[in-house]
Amino acid sequence: MSFQPTSHFDPGLNLFKTETMAAHLTPREPVLPDPGKRNILITSALPYVNNVPHLGNIIGSVLSADTFARYSRARGFNSLYIGSTDEYGTTIEARALVENCTPQELCDKYYAIHAAVYKWFNISFDIFGRTTTPLQTEITQDIFLKLKDNGFLEERMTTQLYCEQHHSFLADRFVEGECPDCGYVDARGDLCGKLLQSLELIRPRCKVDGSVPVTKETKHIFLELDKLQPEVEAFFQESAVKGAWSSNGTSITAAWLKEGLQPRSITRDLKWGTPVPTSLEGYEEKVIYSWFDACIGYVSITANYTDQWEKWWRSPDDVQLYQFMGKDNVVYHSIIFSATKIGTHEPWTKFHHLSTTDYLT
Template sequence: MAENILVCTAWPYANGNLHIGHLAGAYLPPDIFARYHRLIGNNVLMVSGSDSHGTPITLRADAEGVSPLEVFERFHAEFLETFQQIGVTYDLFTHTDTENHYRVSQDIFTACLENGFLYQHTEQQFYSETEGRFLPDRYIEGTCPKCGYESARGDQCDNCKSLLDPTELINPRSKNDGSVPVLRETEHFYLDLSKLNEEVLAFLSEDKDFWRPNVINFSLQYVKDGLRGRAITRDITWGIPLPLEGYDDKRLYVWFEAVIGYFSASIEWAANHGNPEKWKDWWYEPQAKTYYFIGKDNIPFHAVIWPAELIATGRHLYEDDTSKFLNLPYDVPANEYLNMEGEKLSTSRNWAIWAPDLLERYDPDAVRFYLTAIAPETRDTDFTFDDFIRRNN
């Protein structure tokens, strides 16, 4: 009997081109996986899209003197062209700036609120006196309190992968002008992850022997260390508004709403195909399997926080039959990193090979073959031009 297989791939920030690390780590593996399941007769739905609301987009827009909309639309179009060139076979590659995604994200916020998993908290947040505004987490950098890395972001350290709050950084500074921000009070909604700790731990502890060791070990330890409330709103004007009166200057935090994209994209796909309830075959059918192909830096968001969000909704969203439950992730195959010529890829140092440039110079099949051969499935791997040429000749 044919299985229903949902293939979800990481949502790239629409603030720059894709590079070889993205292709090898997050996009070619799920495409091969989806092609295999289609070939053996399974019902495959493969979805993703551009993350339109991340602060990397507003940072680029500020630098270029254009609107965030202009930035994300430009790179969304480039993503579509790259995927078409290299043959990644999405059923839908959408973006998070759609009416559908706004509605679904706001409905999930409301469900979490009504079920008692959101709370309001007044916190201290960094404020730029030179710019006259609160600074989102990625507008701040400093020294990581966990490992000492001096260029940690306000939301996560790229070196040790720890999730951070901007106030935890040592010697914080604004990425815009290098000034030292000051702390001011502001009120935000929080997802009460501590209330969800036991249910998420139970989910991770049941039948996960087939998960990759790096994923399950990290996730279990992350939860066993104790989940704590995490802000799901921020003081910005670009993003999804809260479905409440009196919060016009706040938007949903992108870490909360971007993962909802897998769900909203499935709903959008069904509507586009004239069968608005069809998405339930992958989200409510108990035997359906959902796979999330990501890079290792996204493990906590997909293996811990996204299941927590689904649990917080009550898992009956858009379904009247209360005996049915939204499916939690079946597997989260997170890949390691692809390096280049022995060094870590770095967009800030421009140490990368951009997908459009590579595909302009070489046959897409040759690129697919090589990136598949060196895919960093269980360990970091290395792209070298000598090896690329040798393996294709």
């Protein structure tokens, strides 16, 4: 049995173009905010493009965001719905090794698969973009340098886990071990509820080859979240109530803030990622951490949609931002992405509503 989707994807434009039963519609002019009216900016979480999408991707963020986007348009609101694949980080490098191709070739392959799946579901993205674009590099590096200029970045020597089998520092995602908090034996530092450092895991092992890693020193740039906590907390207290955040998004964020924010590394010893700005000496072989970089992807995707992207992302009085994701992504959005925007001292559009779902089991 074959299914014929009712939308067309144009990879040259990165646009989903919807059609009626009778006629194909040509791309419309970019949707822009209209001051004085209700303007809604909607995002779905950006799935890694190292594999085919799974049902959790659809349930966790895409269908709910799409439903809300259709509702907003039906109400006559100026609504922009953006999605993308997340294409940087260790997961991409590792999968490319398995498939014997370059990271870029891997991203190209799975981006097309993701686009086809969402087309089949007739998801009404205004743009379905990618994070591997020149604008992603430009905007991410600009934000990075503004944080540095404002005193929120600090260089530190760190001790990290290093795999002697394949001669590489291990990013959080590629270290597994026992969680000291809950005892889960296959915990990963980047996706545990406490957002553990990999060194905190008990009996750590390299996920790539199963070997026991050693510790080794390396220098990195840290985002000083502790300095930004008062402003992040004030924003959260206001927005979570005013925007009626989902209960799990609220509780996860509140728990993090209650424990107290700590500086967190935002660079990695990798090759595949947004380069650290060249003005920082000694970072030529390092990239910006994908979880810092990925959320900025929402901005760069909008910039690829329209050169007037700042009307959406620098208009906090005119635009309401609704973000949809699974609960494992909450802290990267509600804490780190919010802190990142606050730390630039620029008028960014921040959350109005955060919608988060529990795991699909």
